[in-house]
Amino acid sequence: MIPVQGFDGQKVAVLGLGRSGLATAAALKAGGATPLLWDDSPESRARAEAAGWTCHDLTRNDAFEGVAALITSPGIPHLYPTPNRHIARAMAEGIPVDNDIGLFFRSWATPEWDNFDTPPRTVCVTGSNGKSTTTALIHHILAHAGRPTQMAGNIGRGVLDIDPATDGEVVVLELSSYQTDLARALTPDIAVFTNLSPDHLDRHGGPGGYFAAKRRLFAEGGPDRAVIGVDEPEGIYLANQLAMRREDDRVIRVSSARKLGDYGWSVFARKGFLAEWRKGRQVASIDLREVKGLPGAHNHQNACAAFAATRALGLSPRLIEEAFHSFAGLPHRSQTIAEKAGVRFVNDSKATNVDSAEKALEAFDNIRWIAGGLGKEGGVTALRAHLGKVKKAYFIGHSGRDFALELAPLAHEICETMEAAVAAAARDAEAGDTVLLAPAAASFDQYPNFEKRGEHFAELVARLPG
Structure with missing residues (x-):
């Protein structure tokens, strides 16, 4: 568990009592806060009470008295198509609204890190399709290389439910647009954008809002490296916004549709072969055609994104290729x-x-x-x-x-x-x-x-x- 920092001795309301909501409540309590739990579903409240929690009725007139913040679960709308009434009230009363992703980034680093030889790092993956496979593949490559690593977010465990960091650890997070849209803190070391296609448009007020929610991870997150899929206009735009010049290798462009050899750093797949280019020359190549856990061009894009992220973490192409062949893929995804x-x-x-x-x-x-x-x-x-x-x-x-x-x-x-x-x-x-x-x-x-x-x-x- 990651104890939440910054709320010691304060009351914090928690809205939504699913997996992430209960993990958030426990992490707040571990950090010295008093969590006030609520869910509009009587069944969810009953499950929380059966687990030992006491619910706090947010419908009461004095429900937000003395509350320092409201932490909401990702699935609850805060703006479109209609704001949840409790979130709307908190915002109207000037109470900060956040989610577990924001709490994670404000609480992940601790004074114990001063004793580490290698600071822990976070890799965050977002996009419309392929983000789960890309996240799991990055995690698998790191484990294969013997690097300490955990996987969480929209896949696996909730972000506040993971273990505190160890020396040199890499946490890999899959983040949906619901999670990036509201988080008040976003500070990934490496951020990955896979692609964009229409989805969740009612929740974000249209395609522009959907893209804007994902863009926050990069524009406000300020990662050291950005891995950007550029097979759609939004990815091309995002890479252009982040790179200071064409040769800027802080942005790694990724494609499964075309050659990208003229940038500072790029990784692309053509006809089943992955190629890495840096400063105008090819430096690595992998035959993806026999990698059984990654069939098809869409998985080759995922492979390129995972390759780029783990190369940015300092892993060798040979080690990454070995890990590709031992990756079994994810359930329900090709x-x-x-x-x-x-x-x-x-x-x-x-x-x-x-x-x-x-x-x-x-x-x-x-x-x-x-x-x-x-x-x-x-x-x-x-x-x-x-x-x-x-x-x-x-x-x-x-x-x-x-x-x-x-x-x-x-x-x-x-x-x-x-x-x-x-x-x-x-x-x-x-x-x-x-x-x-x-x-x-x-x-x-x-x-x-x-x-x-x-x-x-x-x-x-x-x-x-x-």
Whole structure:
């Protein structure tokens, strides 16, 4: 646990009593503060009370009397589409509003660091797609190299739930736009921007607000090194804003689409080969085609970003390449779960939007595609240009029939349920085919989250004869 600094002897309200909220309350208490817990959900309050906490009703007129700050969970809106009433009241009364990420950065460094030979460092990863894989890959490379490391944030443990720093440790954090948007302190040593595609637009008031939330990690965070994916206009803009000149090697540009040899420092992948260039010449190369845990161009972009971040930490290309080959990938992200009678079954349940589904469809051949769920704004017509490898689609969930209409004349079957889709795809599949779950939709019509959807797919595949 990271005891929160700066609130000793003060009352701090905590709004939202999920995993991060309860970890925040414990960290505040460990730092000498008095946490005042609240959640509008009676079930969440009951769970907190069962864990030994006392709730403090923020609906009372005097609820914020003497409160030094309000710490809110990331999922609670503070501005768009409508501010949560407790956050709006705190802001109106002049009470600072923060989240656990802001508390982490104000509390991570301690006087004990003066005794370390090597100061601990933080690597923060944000973006629309690939940030979980990139975060996990950076963490895996560091562990493979024998460097002390922890992983937290939007993946693994909550940031305040990790252990205090050790000499030379590197903490790798995955940060969503919800987390970077409100944090009052952001001071990463290395910050990574993977890419940007439309998502969470209602929460941020449109694409500009969404990008601005992620940009804060760089513009206000002031990292020593910035690893920037430049395959979209926003990444090009961000790299341009951060670099003082073309040769500025504090900005490492990353691409999975084109050569980037003319900058101070760049890492790119073309035709399955990763190349690192510095000051106009190539200094390293890795063949990514046989790295089983990182299939497809989208994962090659993740590999480039992780390579750049760990090179900035001083690791050698040879050591990074070794770690690539031992990386198993993350569950629900282009994860090969089985091969039966020459048919590959891939779980990419995390492909919840059009952009991530597009990348999955480009990564495999001879695809039997399982898609559908709770469709997102804008539909899936943008995927028409990426169906060349799809032999047949098997549509499920609330938006299954809409997907079929939008993607006509794609060969398809309306299956409604995952059980029917897996059975139909397995029935049709031939040796050399890939049965790919890449829904291009949220899961909430049939599952509580994308993880449960992916787990159900894996369970059904496991039952197939084999």
